[in-house]
Amino acid sequence: MIERYSRPEMKSIWSEDSKYASWAEVEKAHLSVLIETGEAPAEVLSIFDNAYKSKSPSDYLAREQETGHDVIAFVAEVGDSMGDKGHFLHKGLTSSDVLDTSLSLRTRKSLELITNSLQKLRENLTKRAFEHTNTVCIGRTHGIHAEPMSFGQVLASHFSEFQRAHTEIINAQKIMSFGKLSGAVGTYSQMTPEFELSVLQKLKLQPEAVATQVIPRDRFVTVASAILSATNAVDRFATNMRHWARTELGEVLEPFGKKQKGSSAMPHKKNPILAENLCGLARTIRGFAGMLSENVALWHERDISHSSVERMALPDIFVTADFMLSRCANLVEGMQIRPEAMQANLWKSGGLWASQSVLTALVTSGMNRTEAYELVQSIALEISGKVATNQINKKQFLEDLLQNKKVKEKVGSDKLTGLFDTDRYLRSLPVTFKRVFGITPEEYNRKNSEAIQNKVPALQKIIKVTVELLPDVLDTEAKTIANDMRLSGNAVIDMRQQKCFFIRMPGNSNPDCMDKYASEVLYNPVIEQFKVEVIQ
Amino acid sequence: MKKTLLPVFPGTNCEKESLLWIADNLESKAEFLDLSKHSTLKADDIDAIFVPGGFSYGDYLRAGAIAARSDEMAFVKKRAVEGVAVLGICNGFQILCETGLLPGALVKNITRRYHHFPVSIRIETAYINKSNSNKKCVWIPEFNENEQEEVQKEFTTEFSVPMSCGMGNWIAPVNESDKNIAENNAVIYYNHNENGSYKSIAGITNQAGNILGMMPHPERASDSAVGGVDGLIFLLGISQSRNIKIRAGSELEKFAEKIKMGRTH
CATH class of the missing domain: 3.30.1280.10 (Phosphoribosylformylglycinamidine synthase subunit PurS)
Known part of the structure; x- marks a missing residue:
């Protein structure tokens, strides 16, 4: 856990204190059921509470020096302080019963924090998308101008990806809502499935249908993959952000503080450092996810090769993903969207983006498709070679088309001119927004006074x-x-x-x-x- | 004169005959429950509460489920716990189960049909016979062991009361001990179990014996002009247990006279 890439709430879930607290939670649920079934006297719970309160992580760590086993150290320290009631603690349990059940609790809680961070990010993206429904930018494929589109739709596409990630995270929470108290190899040699169920119900967990000594590790791969879907979505957004911020585009800029500096050498620099940071962190998440997927194939009923990996990968994947989502939410909220730069860039290619519409118009007028294609291409390529050196007019393509007798005759100059109206590319926007957000821009504006998480169905x-x-x-x-x-x-x-x-x-x-x-x-x-x- | 209160919900449709059933036969002031007037009434001011049949709130969610959460039922619940006699017929029975005043639940009839015909039912002997002192229900009259033998015989073997329900299949609580208690408190049984109820149970009371819920409609079998007066047995029960005077010249008075003479008809 790197300090500068972590947020306190998530960090605390993965602290040593919380680890012991989550073990205590499981041990306590186990004791409660022992009491309910009449196997332990009622005062055991308060005796446990007092014993646990009197200990600190340093006590367990000191004891671990002797035992070489963390759970035994914990049970021994707390159990000794419970006096003659100490033998009830951990009775019939194997360490993994406590370790894995508590790990499910911590993982599920972490996923919940992730959904909260994602919620904020999705809200911010929604706001910005609806702000820019009528902002026209050029859509690019292969980095090359394709056709105009609404910048709101660009953001809607990112939103939709985060929405899918949100669903994945919710599913991962369900996948992690399993615990086990089935003993050394999952055969309930010391207790019964009914006993396990009672303990797990107190923790709002379901019993693992068939555990080995541990909860199968494929569950953690599902979690990692859900997190990946969120952080990869951040990666795509941040990558686009870095392109938008390039000097040649300047369409979207990162927020830049009054006293912020871009470069130690070059005072003019305003670099997209947040987005770059996010792209870098996304790579680490892919690394952690890879590490966790190495953990599935344990020997027979379990070995302990997964433990060291999880001690690193689980805290890091959660803390980093949480940090990324929160940083990305701030980036989305503060990014400077520049419609004027988008307009300027859009017309830099002389209106070439209308080529398909011209092609369609020619074919509609009866021209052979191949002939039409080659005609339009010959006019277009003449222009595209000059775009980078700024040798063309804003509507050069239209001008050249009007110069061409055949095109003018077939399509007509009014119709041709109309093809260069960018509004045509926004027509499907209400349908798309309704699909993505569950609400059209018009409805969104009408419900102006309502809070965003109330009025937008997708949120x-x-x-x-x-x-x-x-x-x-x-x-x-x-x-x-x-x-x-x-x-x-x-x-x-x-x-x-x-x-x-x-x-x-x-x-x-x-x-x-x-x-x-x-x-x-x-x-x-x-x-x-x-x-x-x-x-x- | 004390009151008998009848809660009425959107969809209740037996409220008029139910009100008249009480008002015509007992010296009790029968009124539809109106919390703005009645919420201050104490247990001592009330002879009984009768939750009549029909439907309630469209029976959305489950039959009686929404009514069970109404302010009216919160009032009924409070008074019932204090010992006021409560009777729930048909939807009233379903509401009492949903309220938790009676155990179990009612689901669709096993025949998958709406049942609207007279059914043959019987009262558990222990309730009608004084000799058994631990089984009591305020709505069932008690007779000494050797008295009114013909009457006792008829009501503990077979009498006929109309039924009118789609969801009359009574299911016992899941928990074993609750199930045993509920079974032990079964007051009325079907002879042919048309609905498919658990152990043919048609009506049950609570542990204290002050609440009775049943599916068949005794208020529809209480006038000789419209086919039988056997349903009056329950009013005889409440007049006896709660000392409510029988109205002079009423069907119930005639019924009680005959019973006194040891005859049923």
Whole structure:
């Protein structure tokens, strides 16, 4: 964890203190269930609390010098302070039961912080995209002018990528909501699956269906890949940012402080250093993700080769990704978008970007496609050779086309002139924005006074509550429908119906309240079961 | 005169006959529950609360689920806990289950059909027979062991009350001990279990015996002019247990007279 690339909240999750705290959380849940099942007296919890409070990481580290094993050191230190109740601590557990279950807790919490940083970034991108729906810039493929487009759409494309990353992160949270207390090789030799379930329920985790000594490491690869989708999105945005900021373009500039300096030697410099930093950090994330994917193939029921890798890669991947997303959010918020530079650049190629429209107009007028293509190309290439040396007029392409008798005759000068109107390239914008954000620019402006995380559907939190009848309650409707499916010739074995509630909340709200509401109202425990998921 | 209160929700459709059932037969002031008037009433001011049948709030979510969360039901819940007699018929039964005043839940009839016909039901002997002192329900009259044998026999073997429900299949609580308690508190059984209820249970009471929920409609079998008076047995029960006078000249008075003479018809 590099100090300058970390933020305190995420850093604290991966501190030594938090590590021990998360172990304590699991040990405490284990003790609570021992009490519930009558195996330990009720006072064990407070005895544990006091013992744990009296210790600090340095005590565990000192003990580890003797034991050479971190969990044993922790259990021994706390257990000794619990006096004659010490033997209840960690009873029947293997170290990985505590280590991996607590690691799931910390990973899930970290992913939640990542979603918060992503939320801010997505909000900022949304604001800037809607600000610039009518800002026309040149779209470039291969770095070469292609066709005009709205700069808002450029940002919408970046937003959409972050939106996908957001979904991936949410899924990763689900993938990491698993714990294990199944013992040395996952066979429950010291306790039962029911006991494990009770402990894990207290931690809001599900039991790993079949664990080895550890939770399978492919889960962490899924997490790394979700983080990658976010940081790669940052990488693409930052790369574009660096291009936009180049002297020849100057279309978008990084925020530059009054006392900021660009270069120790050249006072004129305003460098896109934030974006460059982000591109660099994105490379480190790809490295950490690679490291974590090396961890899947452990020997038999587990070896410990993954541990050293995780001690480095997990804190670093989270702390760095969190820093990147937050820095990128600030960059998006503060970047200076310069429509006038975009206009200037757009016309630098003399309107060549209209070539396809001219081609289409010629073909529509009845000209053979190959003939038309070659005609337009010959006029265009004449111009494109001179673009870099500024030897052409703003609408050179139009002028040259009008000079060409054949083109003028076939298409007509009014129509030709019309093809150079850039507004034509903004027509699909409402549809695209509706697809990406769930709201058109017009609707967005109409709801001017509403907070962005409320009015933009893509930024809202969506919670899905699924309610279904318990497996042994007869689902009469489903049975009737299933019969009809069979009668229609489908090999249907069974069918059950579910009821889904899709709840939209402001993007920054905490979905836990819906857990409570669903458990109190949306389902009836006598006949139904339910599941609450965040799906956006 | 104390009051009998009937909560009415959007969709309730048995409220009129239910109100008349009480008002015509008992010396109790039957009124639709209106919290602006009634919220200050104490347990002592109330003879009973009757949650009538029909529908409530479209029965969205689950039958009775939304009504169960209404202010009216919060009031009913408070008074019920204090010991006020509560009766829930049909949707009223569903609401009581959703409120948590009675255990279990009601789901679609096993036949997948709406049931609208008289059903043959019986009352668990222990409730009607005084000799069993730990099973009591305020809505069921009690007789000494050797008295009114014909009456006891009829009501503990077979009598007929109309049913009108789509979701009358009573499911017991999942938890074993809750299930046992609920089973133990079953007051009324179907003889043919048309709905598919758990152990043919048609009506149950709570541990204290002051709340009764049932699917069939006794208020629709309480006038000799419209097919039978067997439903009056429950009013006889409440008049007995809560000392509510029977209205002179009422169907219930005639019914009680016959019962006293040991006859049912």
